[in-house]
Amino acid sequence: EIVMTQSPATLSVSPGERATLSCRASQSVSSNLAWYQQKPGQAPRLLIYGASIRATGIPARISGSGSGTEFTLTISSLQSEDFAVYFCQQYKNWPPSLTFGGGTKVEI
Amino acid sequence: QVQLQQSGPGLVKPSQTLSLTCTVSFSVGSISSGGYYWSWIRQHPGKGLEWIGYIYYSGSTYYKSSLKSRVTISVDTSRNQFSLKLSSVTPADTAVYYCARVMSNGAFDYWGQGTLVTVSP
Numbered sequence: 001e002i003v004m005t006q007s008p009a010t011l012s013v014s015p016g017e018r019a020t021l022s023c024r025a026s027q028s029v030s031s032n033l034a035w036y037q038q039k040p041g042q043a044p045r046l047l048i049y050g051a052s053i054r055a056t057g058i059p060a061r062i063s064g065s066g067s068g069t070e071f072t073l074t075i076s077s078l079q080s081e082d083f084a085v086y087f088c089q090q091y092k093n094w095p096p097s098l099t100f101g102g103g104t105k106v107e108i
Numbered sequence: 109q110v111q112l113q114q115s116g117p118g119l120v121k122p123s124q125t126l127s128l129t130c131t132v133s134f135s136v137g138s139i140s141s142g143g144y145y146w147s148w149i150r151q152h153p154g155k156g157l158e159w160i161g162y163i164y165y166s167g168s169t170y171y172k173s174s175l176k177s178r179v180t181i182s183v184d185t186s187r188n189q190f191s192l193k194l195s196s197v198t199p200a201d202t203a204v205y206y207c208a209r210v211m212s213n214g215a216f217d218y219w220g221q222g223t224l225v226t227v228s229p
Binding site for chain 2: 032034036042043044045046049050055087089091094095096097098099100101102103
């Protein structure tokens with residue numbers, strides 16, 4: 001099974017600052033990676049797929065990069081609505097298998 | 109536009125079977141239109157996301173290996189519904205359960221609202 005490791009576990013930033021979240025795969029997943037945002041009491045929301053393709057309605061301040069084993073989610077200027085938990089997910093061998101990272105909490 | 113609405117009990121007794129249903133609404137199309145898989149994911153309190161399994165409209169299924177012996181996912185295309193059954197539950201199965209649509213590339217683009225299922229006597 002491909003293991004996804006996210007860092008840091010918690011990221012403390014101020015509104016207007018840049019946030020950089022990391023996701024590492026235990027083996028290459030090429031560009032088969034997605035990012036999700038989850039707010040308390042809500043379902044996850046797809047932000048990025050294909051490592052860098054924004055999903056419908058996702059603002060340009062949110063971007064994804066990387067390939068192989070190292071990936072980054074960048075929020076260029078944090079807004080109040082961006083404070084949430086972010087998960088990465090690989091789907092290289094899908095179907096059948098896929099795995100999620102443990103998440104990074106972005107807090108003030 | 110696609111909407112997923114979950115239903116099912118929030119409390120299940122140990123050793124019993126957890127049963128949840130996800131009803132899918134489309135502005136255009138149906139589950140039978142194909143092109144997508146339909147999945148169940150769970151999230152233990154305060155933890156990350158765990159994929160359980162998924163189904164295609166044809167009935168083909170894939171399950172996470174560690175849950176395979178206890179999981180059944182089925183689809184009712186006439187009702188645009190798919191369902192999860194998890195047997196022999198224990199308190200370790202207490203979690204928020206989500207249904208979701210899986211794009212052809214493997215990313216989840218639409219999610220249900222989530223159901224907190226507590227396993228307790």
